[in-house]
Every structure is written in C-alpha cells, then in structure tokens.
Amino acid sequence: MLQLDGITKTYGHDVALSGIGVMIEEGEFFSIVGPSGCGKSTLLRIVAGLDEPDDGTVSIDGVDVSGWEPVERGIGMVFQNYALFPHLTAGANIGFGLKGRLPKEELRRRVAEIAELLELDAAMLERRPRQLSGGQRQRVALGRALIRRPRVLLMDEPLSSADAPLRERMRSELKGFHQRAGTTTLYVTHDQREAMSMSDRMMVLDHGRAQQVGRPIDVYRRPATAFAARFVGSPGMSVWPMPVRAADGRHRLVTVDGNPWPVQVPCPAGTEGVLVGVRPERLGLRPCSEDSAVLHCTVDTIEPQGEQALVHASYCGNAVVAAVEAAAAEQLGAEVDLWLSAGDLHLFAVDSGQRLADGRGDAEAARAGSAVGG
Amino acid sequence: MTTLDAPRPVSALVGAEPRSVPDRLRRLVRPFAGYLFVFPALGVLVVFYYVPALLLFVISFFHYHLGGAGSSFAGLDNFRVLFAQPLFWKSLVVTGYYVLVMVPATLVISLALAMLVRDAARHSKRKRGGLSQALIFLPHVTPLVATSLVWVYILNPQYGVMNYVLRAFVSNPPGWLESTGYSMPSIEIYSLWHSVGFYMVLFLAGLASIPDRLLEAARVEGVRGFAAFRRVVFPLLTPSVYLVTVLATVNTMQAFSQIYTLTGGAHGEAGGPAYSTTTDALLIYQTAFFYNHFSLAATMSLMLFVLLVLLTVVQRWGFSKLVFYR
Numbered sequence: 160m161l162q163l164d165g166i167t168k169t170y171g172h173d174v175a176l177s178g179i180g181v182m183i184e185e186g187e188f189f190s191i192v193g194p195s196g197c198g199k200s201t202l203l204r205i206v207a208g209l210d211e212p213d214d215g216t217v218s219i220d221g222v223d224v225s226g227w228e229p230v231e232r233g234i235g236m237v238f239q240n241y242a243l244f245p246h247l248t249a250g251a252n253i254g255f256g257l258k259g260r261l262p263k264e265e266l267r268r269r270v271a272e273i274a275e276l277l278e279l280d281a282a283m284l285e286r287r288p289r290q291l292s293g294g295q296r297q298r299v300a301l302g303r304a305l306i307r308r309p310r311v312l313l314m315d316e317p318l319s320s321a322d323a324p325l326r327e328r329m330r331s332e333l334k335g336f337h338q339r340a341g342t343t344t345l346y347v348t349h350d351q352r353e354a355m356s357m358s359d360r361m362m363v364l365d366h367g368r369a370q371q372v373g374r375p376i377d378v379y380r381r382p383a384t385a386f387a388a389r390f391v392g393s394p395g396m397s398v399w400p401m402p403v404r405a406a407d408g409r410h411r412l413v414t415v416d417g418n419p420w421p422v423q424v425p426c427p428a429g430t431e432g433v434l435v436g437v438r439p440e441r442l443g444l445r446p447c448s449e450d451s452a453v454l455h456c457t458v459d460t461i462e463p464q465g466e467q468a469l470v471h472a473s474y475c476g477n478a479v480v481a482a483v484e485a486a487a488a489e490q491l492g493a494e495v496d497l498w499l500s501a502g503d504l505h506l507f508a509v510d511s512g513q514r515l516a517d518g519r520g521d522a523e524a525a526r527a528g529s530a531v532g533g
Numbered sequence: 534m535t536t537l538d539a540p541r542p543v544s545a546l547v548g549a550e551p552r553s554v555p556d557r558l559r560r561l562v563r564p565f566a567g568y569l570f571v572f573p574a575l576g577v578l579v580v581f582y583y584v585p586a587l588l589l590f591v592i593s594f595f596h597y598h599l600g601g602a603g604s605s606f607a608g609l610d611n612f613r614v615l616f617a618q619p620l621f622w623k624s625l626v627v628t629g630y631y632v633l634v635m636v637p638a639t640l641v642i643s644l645a646l647a648m649l650v651r652d653a654a655r656h657s658k659r660k661r662g663g664l665s666q667a668l669i670f671l672p673h674v675t676p677l678v679a680t681s682l683v684w685v686y687i688l689n690p691q692y693g694v695m696n697y698v699l700r701a702f703v704s705n706p707p708g709w710l711e712s713t714g715y716s717m718p719s720i721e722i723y724s725l726w727h728s729v730g731f732y733m734v735l736f737l738a739g740l741a742s743i744p745d746r747l748l749e750a751a752r753v754e755g756v757r758g759f760a761a762f763r764r765v766v767f768p769l770l771t772p773s774v775y776l777v778t779v780l781a782t783v784n785t786m787q788a789f790s791q792i793y794t795l796t797g798g799a800h801g802e803a804g805g806p807a808y809s810t811t812t813d814a815l816l817i818y819q820t821a822f823f824y825n826h827f828s829l830a831a832t833m834s835l836m837l838f839v840l841l842v843l844l845t846v847v848q849r850w851g852f853s854k855l856v857f858y859r
C-alpha cells in the first residue's frame with residue numbers, strides 16, 4: 160500500500176536517513192520508533208511530501224509519488240504539537256482544506272460527521288484552539304487530517320505534549336479510532352511503550368538506520384540488534400560485552416571466573432567477545448535452571464515499582480538491570496549475585512550489533528525474524 | 534501596680550538589633566529608589582516634552598508674542614482665524630493625500646519586501662537574508678536632509694537620473710518636484726525609499742513569529758501560495774499590520790524634514806510649487822517661524838494632535854475587530 164524504497168536523506172554531513180525500505184499494508188497501524196534525533200520526523204515528512212529524499216522512492220498503491228504535493232498523495236497529517244491555526248475555530252480548522260472546494264452545506268455536514276466520529280460536540284467546534292484542552296486539540300488535529308479521507312494517515316508524536324494520564328487515555332482513544340476507521344496509519348513516537356501497545360508492526364530507527372521491522376511482540380522477543388534490545392521494553396535489555404573462548408571445538412561464553420559456560424556462540428573463529436543481552440525480568444536472585452550462571456554485581460540503586468523493584472547494578476563496570484520482587488530487593492546489601500539462565504541470553508556481534516543466531520534451536524525463528532539491514 | 538502590656542509587634546519579639554546608619558538610610562530611600570532611577574529620563578521628558586506640550590495647549594487660547602510680553606487671552610479667536618484660512622484646509626487635504634497614499638503603500642511594499650526577503654533567506658544556502666535585509670534597511674539609517682538633497686538631483690526633470698532612465702520609455706517624463714501634479718508623488722517616492730526598510734523589519738519580526746509548522750499544515754491541506762498567505766499568514770500577521778499602520782500614520786502626518794528639503798526649504802520655497810506640498814507640519818513651521826504667528830501655529834499643532842488621536846482611536850477600534858485571536 161505504502162512502500163518506501165532506499166530512502167536516504169542527508170543534511171550537510173549529517174546522515175538523517177540511510178536506505179530505509181519497508182512495505183506497509185492496507186489498514187495497518189505502523190509505528191516508527193526511536194530516540195530523539197534518529198530521523199523519525201524526517202522520514203514522516205518525506206512520506207508526506209513536505210521534504211524530498213536525496214535518494215529512494217515513496218510509492219502509494221504502487222505509484223511512485225516523488226515530487227507530488229501532500230494533497231496529491233492523499234495523505235493526512237497530525238503534526239507534533241498539532242499545528243492548529245490559532246485564529247480559526249476548531250470547526251474551521253477541521254474544514255480548512257475543504258473550504259471553498261465544497262459547497263458550504265456539504266462542508267458543514269462533513270465537519271459534523273468527523274466531529275461525531277471523534278466525539279467533539281458542537282459547542283467545541285465554535286472554540287478557538289487555545290480554548291481547548293490538550294485532548295480536544297488532538298482530536299481537532301486528527302479531524303483536520305481525516306476530513307479529506309486520506310489514504311494514509313501520518314502522525315508525528317501526537318501524544319508527546321500530553322501529560323501521562325491523558326497520554327494513556329488518548330493512546331487507547333487513538334487505537335479505538337483506528338480499529339473503527341481502519342485508515343492506514345504511519346505513527347511516529349519516541350516512546351517504545353506507545354509503539355508496543357498500539358502498532359500492528361513497528362520499525363525501530365537509530366541514527367537514520369532501520370534496526371528492525373516487525374510485530375511488537377517479535378521485536379520484544381527477538382531484537383535484531385543490540386540497539387533494539389536496549390530500546391524496546393520497560394526498561395530495555397541490559398547489554399554488555401563478554402569474552403568468548405573456543406572450547407570443545409566450539410565457541411563458549413566465558414564467565415567472570417574464567418569458566419566456560421555451556422552457551423554456544425555462533426561466531427566466526429578468532430572472535431574474542433560477544434554482546435550479551437538479557438531482559439531485567441530474566442535476571443534473578445537465585446539459580447532457576449541447570450545452565451544458570453552467576454554475575455557478581457555491585458548494587459547502584461534500587462528503584463521500587465510496587466510489586467517489583469528494579470535493581471540497577473554494575474557488573475564489571477557494565478550497567479545491568481534486574482527486576483526482582485520488592486520484598487527481596489529490600490534485603491539487598493551493597494553486593495548482589497544475579498543469576499541468569501543460558502536460555503534467556505540474546506547474543507549480538509560486538510562490531511555490528513547484529514543478532515547472532517544463538518544455537519539453541521531457534522535458527523528457524525531467526526530466519527522468520529524480520530531483521531532489516533541498514 | 535501592674536498594667537497589662539500592650540501586645541508587642543512580632544519583630545520586637547524576634548529580636549530587634551540596633552540598626553546601623555547606612556541601613557536606616559537604605560530603608561528610608563528604598564521606597565523612592567525607583568523614582569530616583571527614572572528621574573533623569575523623566576526630568577528630560579517633562580522639561581522638553583510635557584511642559585511644552587502643555588504650553589502649546591495654553592498658547593492656542595492666547596494672543597501670544599514670543600517671550601510672553603503683551604500676550605492676552607484670546608478665547609477661541611485663534612480657532613476662528615484658523616478655520617477661516619483656506620491654506621489651513623488646503624494643508625489638511627495635502628496631508629490627507631500624503632497619508633492616504635503613504636500608509637497603504639508602506640503596508641503593501643514593506644510586507645511584500647518582508648515576504649521576499651524571507652523567501653530568499655529560506656532558499657539561500659545559509660538560511661539567512663542578512664544582506665538583502667541590510668540593503669533594504671540601509672536608507673532608513675541615512676539622514677533625511679542629506680539624502681533628500683541627493684534626491685533633489687535624482688528627480689531633477691532636466692538632468693536627473695530618474696528622467697534619464699524614464700526617457701527611454703516615455704517621451705516627456707514628469708517634472709517631479711517642479712510640477713504641482715508630481716510634487717507630492719515625488720515626496721512619497723522618497724519617503725517610501727527612506728522608510729520602507731524599517732517597516733519591513735517590523736514585518737519580518739512578525740513573520741518570524743509564525744511557526745513554519747502552520748504553513749506546512751496548510752500545505753498538507755492543499756493550501757499554498759497566495760491562498761496560504763490570505764488564510765494563514767495575513768490573519769496571524771495582523772498585530773504587525775496594526776503596528777505598522779499606526780506608526781506609519783503618525784510618522785507621515787508629522788513628516789517634515791524631507792518635505793522641507795525636497796521642496797527647496799533651503800531657498801525659502803518649502804511647500805511649493807503652489808502649496809502643492811504644504812502639509813500641516815510645514816504650515817505650522819512656516820506660520821510660527823516665518824510669520825512669527827506662534828499662537829496660530831500652536832492652534833494648528835493642537836488640531837493635528839487631536840486628529841492623530843482620533844485616527845489612532847479609529848485604527849485601534851478597526852483592528853480590534855481584525856486581531857481577533859489574541
């Protein structure tokens with residue numbers, strides 16, 4: 160439906176985007192997620208037609224739309240901070256693009272229709288943006304983007320200016336709206352929780368490179384790069400380098416005591432180390448399987464979160480986070496032994512950060528995993 | 534015998550240390566410190582601005598002679614004399630003509646220049662329109678009298694550059710400052726040349742306060758170019774339009790130096806030919822310093838002041854309907 164091919168954009172010497180390619184299906188809710196400055200807005204603006212890429216094409220319904228104006232592309236856009244026209248009422252904002260192109264009555268009907276869809280009542284349509292609450296403004300911005308019945312709806316961090324409770328509510332409102340309307344949606348956010356909870360699929364972006372494209376649950380379970388591993392999850396994985404040694408003709412991870420650990424590392428000969436990633440929930444205070452290994456850590460801080468507490472610790476100078484029961488966390492001293500099971504390890508190449516098939520029988524999953532090279 | 538102590542102030546209970554002399558001085562001065570700071574500026578303003586203005590108001594009800602000796606109360610005599618003067622009415626018409634051309638022309642030209650400079654800046658490599666902006670602003674920092682004299686040469690019908698160029702297109706170019714029909718336009722051309730850069734900067738500031746996002750939002754809705762200007766930029770620019778309108782009105786109604794110089798004030802001919810450029814300001818000057826009729830000049834100044842206030846009030850009212858989103 161919406162296809163991006165090798166999109167590249169540079170500003171001077173800064174590479175804002177590099178070879179982004181993805182195919183977005185009809186009706187899909189697709190998120191682009193990444194830290195600030197990774198190129199999310201740039202990508203969205205290129206899809207919208209507000210910026211042209213240096214290289215690569217945007218196609219909608221199989222037609223290359225390079226050089227087309229946003230309206231010609233049939234996109235609707237919700238801007239970061241909404242960009243509502245302060246001198247116009249909410250109703251006039253919604254009808255802005257159709258004013259003068261439809262008969263007055265018809266326009267009024269369309270605005271009313273959209274307002275109903277977004278649960279904006281008639282009194283609100285008479286107000287100016289500054290007289291509206293954040294949530295109402297967001298709905299007006301959405302209305303303005305939707306009234307032309309766009310083929311693709313683009314949203315740039317629409318929730319970033321809302322406070323936490325409102326964000327939560329609007330998140331579910333947006334999701335509910337998407338389920339009702341079924342408009343193909345490209346959604347930009349820096350908040351991986353938003354992307355996880357709302358998207359059908361998502362793209363993790365870092366420094367203008369696509370790290371991974373896939374269903375949120377797949378990205379969570381099998382991050383394709385060390386960056387995606389760290390970025391996705393609340394909090395994300397702890398990732399740190401560990402030495403590797405050839406043992407029994409195979410590569411084995413080495414724990415701190417120099418003991419080979421029965422984790423097979425599929426890496427080329429001569430490799431000295433590997434990045435190890437583990438989810439905080441998978442680091443425990445006691446061994447849970449035969450092949451568990453122990454990390455002797457020093458405790459930095461403990462962050463109570465109710466039922467659980469996050470233990471921020473250092474392991475050989477690397478930050479490690481473990482989610483443990485709050486009661487147990489209270490007993491901790493300055494040192495802690497964190498146990499992890501070999502089966503919970505994610506392995507990444509030190510140089511490229513790419514995931515390494517971890518030799519535990521999920522080579523098939525690795526093939527199905529939708530890692531996308533930069 | 535014990536008397537009940539009167540309740541003591543809290544400060545006394547907390548412990549009143551004896552205060553040092555500078556400390557007490559400071560306490561004494563503090564409430565007036567603000568006034569002390571504004572006093573120099575305020576003093577100058579009062580002596581050279583408010584007092585003369587008040588005197589002017591008083592003088593317009595007196596038969597006044599320079600120095601005050603022999604002055605007598607005149608009631609409304611000055612006003613009667615003034616209103617009977619055809620030249621007074623003519624000067625109002627001339628001023629009106631000047632203002633009515635200058636204000637709209639200033640608005641249109643300076644706004645157009647601001648838009649051009651901004652677009653140029655946007656498309657230039659370094660995203661700045663510094664040079665073009667400076668070049669357009671430059672005339673405004675030149676002295677009125679000096680550049681007016683230069684323009685007298687430029688506009689000279691026989692050997693001026695203006696007509697030298699025009700002769701390439703028309704057979705008999707205008708007589709500019711020497712003809713009654715073109716004398717006012719000549720002044721208007723000069724004044725625009727001199728002031729447009731200043732107003733352009735005001736508009737540039739106004740434009741800079743309109744977020745690019747809004748124009749992009751309009752573009753996404755298929756509204757670009759002039760439609761975007763009309764529906765987004767202009768409405769958001771109305772505060773600047775108001776400011777420029779008021780400033781341009783006040784400045785043109787009081788314009789003096791360039792009119793005086795351009796029309797030959799140096800040889801006592803200011804306001805000509807045939808009074809075609811005798812504005813209020815010029816007439817006031819001539820009445821006072823040429824004919825030594827100070828009370829009449831004061832009366833005219835008062836009328837000009839009243840007119841300005843009225844105009845500003847009307848403009849305020851007009852714009853209060855326009856600048857609606859504030």
Ligand SMILES: Nc1ncnc2c1ncn2[C@@H]1O[C@H](COP(=O)(O)OP(=O)(O)OP(=O)(O)O)[C@@H](O)[C@H]1O
Pocket residue numbers: 170173174175193194195196197198199200201202349
């Ligand atoms: N007009 C521009 N000129 C120069 N550099 C730019 C321009 N626009 C963006 N960039 C650069 O491109 C990179 C990506 O910017 P972009 O706005 O896409 O980031 P983002 O992911 O949207 O960040 P945020 O989450 O903070 O909005 C940044 O390094 C930014 O500095």
Ligand SMILES: [Mg+2]
Pocket residue numbers: 199200201239315
């Ligand atoms: Mg952004």
